[in-house]
Amino acid sequence: MNVNGTPTRTIWLADDGRSVQIIDQTRLPHAWEVITLRSMAEAARAIKDMWVRGAPLIGATAAYGMALAMAEDASDANLQAAHDHLYATRPTAVNLRWALQAMQDCLRPLPADQRAAAAYQRAAALCDEDVEINYAIGGHGLTLFKQRWTERKAAGAERLNVLTHCNAGWLATVDWGTALAPIYRFFDEGLPIHVWVDETRPRNQGASLTAWELNQHGVPHTVIPDNVGGHLMQHGMVDLCIVGTDRTTASGDVCNKIGTYLKALAAHDNGVPFYVALPSPTIDWTLDDGIKEIPIEERDATEVTQLTGRTASGQIETITITPAGSPAGNWGFDVTPARYVTALITEKGVCPATRDGLAGLFGV
Numbered sequence: 001m002n003v004n005g006t007p008t009r010t011i012w013l014a015d016d017g018r019s020v021q022i023i024d025q026t027r028l029p030h031a032w033e034v035i036t037l038r039s040m041a042e043a044a045r046a047i048k049d050m051w052v053r054g055a056p057l058i059g060a061t062a063a064y065g066m067a068l069a070m071a072e073d074a075s076d077a078n079l080q081a082a083h084d085h086l087y088a089t090r091p092t093a094v095n096l097r098w099a100l101q102a103m104q105d106c107l108r109p110l111p112a113d114q115r116a117a118a119a120y121q122r123a124a125a126l127c128d129e130d131v132e133i134n135y136a137i138g139g140h141g142l143t144l145f146k147q148r149w150t151e152r153k154a155a156g157a158e159r160l161n162v163l164t165h166c167n168a169g170w171l172a173t174v175d176w177g178t179a180l181a182p183i184y185r186f187f188d189e190g191l192p193i194h195v196w197v198d199e200t201r202p203r204n205q206g207a208s209l210t211a212w213e214l215n216q217h218g219v220p221h222t223v224i225p226d227n228v229g230g231h232l233m234q235h236g237m238v239d240l241c242i243v244g245t246d247r248t249t250a251s252g253d254v255c256n257k258i259g260t261y262l263k264a265l266a267a268h269d270n271g272v273p274f275y276v277a278l279p280s281p282t283i284d285w286t287l288d289d290g291i292k293e294i295p296i297e298e299r300d301a302t303e304v305t306q307l308t309g310r311t312a313s314g315q316i317e318t319i320t321i322t323p324a325g326s327p328a329g330n331w332g333f334d335v336t337p338a339r340y341v342t343a344l345i346t347e348k349g350v351c352p353a354t355r356d357g358l359a360g361l362f363g364v
């Protein structure tokens with residue numbers, strides 16, 4: 001993605017050829033801060049504390065975390081210890097397991113003195129693969145967007161109104177994004193689009209990250225409270241919904257940021273197409289029932305009870321918005337049953353949210 005006119009990825013190898021650099025996403029939208037990760041432990045912290053987030057970027061960061069580990073100590077013991085340490089950072093995004101397994105498959109057969117170089121090479125390849133996957137998702141999603149725009153234009157619409165939840169954009173991946181990739185491709189073709197951006201409480205990835213991205217790219221958008229989407233759909237103001245996913249089962253159940261399920265219900269009730277952008281590393285082929293089987297991360301209550309933002313004087317401050325004595329619950333994800341998903345947009349094409357649909361595309 002272009003940041004101030006410069007093509008930029010969300011993770012990259014530093015000039016020293018060993019450390020890894022990322023954007024501290026907890027500082028956006030008010031500050032652009034690059035962090036240099038110099039150890040596996042720092043890469044793990046970046047994932048756990050959400051300096052980086054988004055399933056594909058979590059996977060990419062974990063892959064480079066394994067490379068940093070091999071640069072420190074390429075023994076079998078450290079290979080396993082690094083895997084376990086990184087795996088324990090966040091439970092829901094399956095890309096973490098997938099990327100760590102890919103690194104293990106690459107490194108375990110090698111002699112220790114070859115592991116560091118191979119790890120950096122494999123991590124870089126996983127990042128390049130992510131970019132290719134997301135570009136392809138953008139292309140398949142663009143086709144769907146154009147079909148919907150043809151329908152809506154014939155009905156007199158002046159623009160395609162798209163609603164998205166959380167951030168499944170460039171910042172959630174190495175580049176392009178997943179759910180936002182078709183939006184960028186549609187906009188870049190000069191077609192009229194507007195995006196309703198769910199703020200996405202409690203961490204506000206929509207208000208702080210998706211809005212920042214769309215501003216950078218010049219895409220018209222409006223930030224809305226999470227509870228507004230149903231009203232907009234009832235009044236014909238949403239032409240389609242598109243979201244990302246952190247883990248999708250082989251049967252098409254979609255785990256994504258908390259609140260996605262409620263948007264899917266509203267979309268279903270109002271006949272609004274509900275699409276999920278799904279890169280194949282986010283498919284968990286071992287699971288069938290998402291509600292019963294996908295682990296849902298619970299994070300610290302202070303993410304609910306506190307808000308961080310910029311004051312009128314430009315200071316970044318954190319305030320408490322709840323009474324001292326009030327406990328808060330913070331479930332990070334929910335599962336949308338496949339029956340509420342109009343279609344899955346993958347790098348291999350579009351399919352129904354069914355086992356047969358996914359098997360038809362991926363031959364599994």
Ligand SMILES: CSC[C@H]1O[C@H](OP(=O)(O)O)[C@H](O)[C@@H]1O
Pocket residue numbers: 053054055056165166167168169172173178179205243244245246256257258332
């Ligand atoms: C393309 S994956 C994006 C996905 O990840 C986000 O979760 P988090 O910010 O907690 O990592 C959210 O569920 C997005 O849809």
